[in-house]
Amino acid sequence: MIYLEQFTYLLASALFIIGLKYLGSAKTARKGNQYAMMAMAIAIVITLVISGVAGPIQIIVGMVVGGLIGGIIAKKIEMTEMPQMVALFNGFGGIASTLVAYSEYLEPTTLPVTLDVNITLILSLFIGTVTLTGSLVAFAKLQGIMPGRPLVLPLHQLLNFLLMVGVVVFGVMYVMEPAVPMWPLLIIAVAAIFGVTFVIPIGGADMPVVIALLNSYSGLAAAATGFVLSNNVLIIAGALVGASGLILTQLMCDAMNRSLFNVLFGAVGTDDSSGNDGAAGGGEQKTVTRYTAEDAAMIMDTIQSVIIVPGYGLAVAQAQHILHELGELLTARGINVKYAIHPVAGRMPGHMNVLLAEANVPYDVLYEMDDINDEFQNTDVALIIGANDVVNPSARTKKDSPLYGMPILNVDYARTVMFVKRSMGAGFAGEANPLFFDDKTMMVFGDAKAVVTGLVKSLKEDD
Amino acid sequence: MESLIVSIYVFTLAVFIGFELITKVPPLLHTPLMSGSNAISGITVVGALLAANANNWHMSTILGILAIAFAMINVIGGFMVTDRMLGMFKKDKKTDKGAK
Numbered sequence: 001m002i003y004l005e006q007f008t009y010l011l012a013s014a015l016f017i018i019g020l021k022y023l024g025s026a027k028t029a030r031k032g033n034q035y036a037m038m039a040m041a042i043a044i045v046i047t048l049v050i051s052g053v054a055g056p057i058q059i060i061v062g063m064v065v066g067g068l069i070g071g072i073i074a075k076k077i078e079m080t081e082m083p084q085m086v087a088l089f090n091g092f093g094g095i096a097s098t099l100v101a102y103s104e105y106l107e108p109t110t111l112p113v114t115l116d117v118n119i120t121l122i123l124s125l126f127i128g129t130v131t132l133t134g135s136l137v138a139f140a141k142l143q144g145i146m147p148g149r150p151l152v153l154p155l156h157q158l159l160n161f162l163l164m165v166g167v168v169v170f171g172v173m174y175v176m177e178p179a180v181p182m183w184p185l186l187i188i189a190v191a192a193i194f195g196v197t198f199v200i201p202i203g204g205a206d207m208p209v210v211i212a213l214l215n216s217y218s219g220l221a222a223a224a225t226g227f228v229l230s231n232n233v234l235i236i237a238g239a240l241v242g243a244s245g246l247i248l249t250q251l252m253c254d255a256m257n258r259s260l261f262n263v264l265f266g267a268v269g270t271d272d273s274s275g276n277d278g279a280a281g282g283g284e285q286k287t288v289t290r291y292t293a294e295d296a297a298m299i300m301d302t303i304q305s306v307i308i309v310p311g312y313g314l315a316v317a318q319a320q321h322i323l324h325e326l327g328e329l330l331t332a333r334g335i336n337v338k339y340a341i342h343p344v345a346g347r348m349p350g351h352m353n354v355l356l357a358e359a360n361v362p363y364d365v366l367y368e369m370d371d372i373n374d375e376f377q378n379t380d381v382a383l384i385i386g387a388n389d390v391v392n393p394s395a396r397t398k399k400d401s402p403l404y405g406m407p408i409l410n411v412d413y414a415r416t417v418m419f420v421k422r423s424m425g426a427g428f429a430g431e432a433n434p435l436f437f438d439d440k441t442m443m444v445f446g447d448a449k450a451v452v453t454g455l456v457k458s459l460k461e462d463d
Numbered sequence: 464m465e466s467l468i469v470s471i472y473v474f475t476l477a478v479f480i481g482f483e484l485i486t487k488v489p490p491l492l493h494t495p496l497m498s499g500s501n502a503i504s505g506i507t508v509v510g511a512l513l514a515a516n517a518n519n520w521h522m523s524t525i526l527g528i529l530a531i532a533f534a535m536i537n538v539i540g541g542f543m544v545t546d547r548m549l550g551m552f553k554k555d556k557k558t559d560k561g562a563k
Binding site: 032034037044086099107116234235240244348353 | 478489504521526531539541546547549550
């Protein structure tokens with residue numbers, strides 16, 4: 001029977017891998033998700049059957065309750081809230097691993113408990129708990145329960161260091177005296193505090209990195225549990241998730257030109273609201289020309305191509321749907337409409353694509369930065385809605401700028417640059433955008449939804 | 464110790480496969496990838512089922528049942544929301560009723 005179980009787990013592992021492979025292309029992604037679903041179902045069913053687990057009613061109750069909660073969240077969640085949901089789910093993955101590991105400590109499945117089981121058990125308790133409390137803080141920051149700005153305690157790094165030392169000390173004590181119930185509990189307690197102190201100094205704007213990293217941890221926590229139980233399907237699935245989260249973390253850091261170290265310990269970023277009002281221009285008395293939506297619509301009469309650059313301000317204003325209508329109107333007039341998506345547009349990796357897809361924007365007009373950056377110079381209008389830092393040319397030239405070196409969208413190469421913004425405020429990085437003052441720039445101030453609606457209305461009146 | 468070595472082998476190879484596969488996922492799909500991996504990390508449910516496998520109300524059983532519930536939130540919630548999201552990705556404009 002043990003062979004049947006092992007081979008079924010192997011089948012499930014293979015299906016997870018095939019599923020991830022199919023997730024790599026928009027055409028097959030849905031099928032990929034279904035393969036992963038199948039893998040999970042197979043793993044669960046064989047576990048229920050082989051270990052005769054199906055008996056106790058409480059197990060079924062646990063599955064049904066969890067499944068229902070998950071199902072309701074999945075149905076109700078708004079696409080703008082995806083980052084919070086992923087953060088919360090990372091945390092659930094973490095706590096599940098901690099609970100399994102602690103349960104295994106209380107009543108081991110195989111006796112005697114060997115040294116390597118004890119070591120992996122510490123890892124599992126530690127990673128699982130850090131993932132839990134870290135994710136809860138990330139969730140609270142994204143949901144606005146906690147302020148998004150970095151919270152730095154006095155002697156913060158020293159505190160983190162001491163907590164790590166604490167884990168090592170308690171870990172060693174535990175390995176020497178596994179029977180003392182205090183040690184695993186102390187490890188959990190220290191890990192819980194560490195999860196909090198690890199995430200609170202990270203600013204709201206850096207949350208995409210943190211969610212990706214915690215995503216990785218939730219996978220590693222599952223893998224660590226697999227080590228404890230010597231269960232390969234847990235190890236493989238956990239390792240896949242761990243690798244995935246790590247790659248996304250690196251991509252997000254690259255897109256902001258920051259090192260992971262700088263994100264985690266730099267305490268950069270001021271606020272999680274887009275566009276903090278106030279003169280961030282640094283007191284320089286430059287003037288910008290204000291335009292209205294009608295002025296913008298008139299320009300649209302004479303052009304052949306437009307590249308739309310959406311930022312998170314668009315999502316905050318819930319303007320995706322009206323933007324899609326604008327795109328359709330322009331296309332109907334024979335204008336070539338494309339969307340340029342910066343890797344950090346939105347609040348998590350790939351977020352902006354989902355927000356636009358929800359508004360029915362077909363994905364073949366959404367372009368990645370590298371694929372579209374050469375096209376701006378042959379484009380009549382770059383229409384920037386609710387974005388700032390990702391189009392700030394200072395990133396190329398101004399060496400003392402916090403943005404310096406960050407890859408940006410080359411909107412300043414377009415013949416006309418149109419900004420739709422709430423105010424003159426600088427972006428997260430606090431760096432003024434010299435493009436606002438350029439002669440070819442049109443600033444249209446106002447809420448993204450109101451302005452785009454005005455644009456659509458003016459264009460329709462022309463028809 | 465033997466089984467730990469095997470586990471480390473399996474883990475390391477799986478990480479390499481993960482890197483190979485995930486680097487090929489375009490940014491377009493990064494959000495569904497993350498919610499999908501939420502679901503996959505719910506694989507802990509297998510461990511939870513084993514931990515809860517006892518006809519008693521010992522602490523270890525109760526913790527196992529709690530773990531089942533948390534992991535199942537990830538499994539069902541993660542897969543469903545990923546499917547919902549991927550269903551929104553449409554290719555060309557032919558299916559778009561709004562266009563003239």
